[in-house]
Amino acid sequence: MIIPTGKRKGQNPGLASIYRALAEHEKRQAYPEAVETAHADFATLQAEGNDRSLRATCRFAGASGGQGRVGVPSTNVS
Incomplete structure (x- = not known):
């Protein structure tokens, strides 16, 4: 056997x-x-986790004025 x-x-x-x-x-x-149940549960959690992380990112960007990080000035010069 080889790892x-x-x-x-x-x-x-x-x-x-x-x-x-x-x-x-x-x-x-x-x-x-x-095993099948565990795989299905894991897939569901992964899908929910991705949805949650996207929602959290959108909320975070909205709370910071679209900059993405609160209190960090944008590097975009107009």
């Missing part, structure tokens, strides 16, 4: 990592409906 990504990319995993991966795989096999 495909991250800090230890290209190296062999430790015993604890192998055990953890096998345990996660076994859980996924035992409870496929829980």
Whole structure:
């Protein structure tokens, strides 16, 4: 086994990592409906998070007079 990504990319995993991966795989096999539900919930939270961050950005820009940051003068010279 070779670690495909991250800090230890290209190296062999430790015993604890192998055990953890096998345990996660076994859980996924035992409870496929829980995995599907978790994926759906995560997608919903991601979509809501993106909507919230866009709304917060719009509110923030509106509160700062369109500058984007409160109290920082615009660098646009007219």
